[in-house]
Amino acid sequence: MTVDAVVVTYNRIEKLKECLNKLAEFNLENIYVIDNASSDGTSEYVHDLANRVENVTAFNLKKNLGGAGGFNYGLKKFIQESTSDYAWIMDDDTIPESDSLELLVQGIESERGKVGFATGQVYWIDGTLAQMNIPVFSRNSHTNSEYNYVAEASFVAILFSRTAIEKIGYPITDFFIWGDDVEYTQRVNKNGLLGIQVKNARIIHKMNENVGIDILNENANKARIERYFYNYRNRLYLSRKNGLYRVCRSLCGRVVGLGNILVKSNNYKMLKIKVLIKGTLAGLFFNPPIEK
Secondary structure, three states, X not given: OOEEEEEEEOOOHHHHHHHHHHHOOOOOOEEEEEEOOOXXXXXXXXXXXXXXXOOEEEEEOOOOOHHHHHHHHHHHHHHHHOOOOEEEEEEOOEEEOOOHHHHHHHHHHOOOOOEEEEEEEEEOOOOOEOHHHOOEEOOOOOEOOOEEEEEEOXXXXXXXXXXXXXXXXXXXXXXXXXXXXXXXXXXXXXOOOEEEEEEEEEEEEOOOOOOOOOHHHOOOOHHHHHHHHHHHHHHHHHHHHOOHHHXXXXXXXXXXXXXXXXXXXXXXHHHHHHHHHHHHXXXXXXXXXXXX
């Protein structure tokens, strides 16, 4: 059993250093660091690290492809340049606890050949559950004291088997951010493999705030509000792939969301409305390719 790590980073050099220092404690064949064209010294840092540490390989992309593009690139390198059994993928603000990888591997091998991915229990820095990283459990799924079966999960120290990646292909680069992990883990399940959550595998996600994705909470950063275009577009695409009922539910949710922006939002109301409408219209026609 061999494992590679894939870490995607963008302009968070101090968090990246902490993540990589932690990964050095694990028995990893390779650590692939995908730098999304950072401008804070990350490129120089990972290049120097790769020259000093044998199992670290750095890839400095020419432009920011977002988390989706970074994971697409990293998993391609895993398939093309490695023979390891598993890819352990994460953002640069992820700190897995010391026994987490062992527990994830045990979980994924508990039903060898049937499980495509294993995720852990993700916590914020204060010990509460990370709101953005709570998996969606499979309907009527088997649950025991160690594992839950899950339908979708986030890319926070999630372990994929080589078999699953070879079968389903790569994350969709065109998603850029938000929803790429949902689509990819759903794709695993739709292709006859299982996803599981290993309850005792603790992962710390050092987000700035422990909040979910909600445009109503964005009142100070115009650039971040504009990025919600991808959330609205990508989520509607996912609804289209899951049937008319999901599409209707999603569109009804957009109407409610529009009302909430008008009534509850403090700043940038018109920008938020524009982003919601633009993302929704784009989501009706968005049809990105899946690379295999």
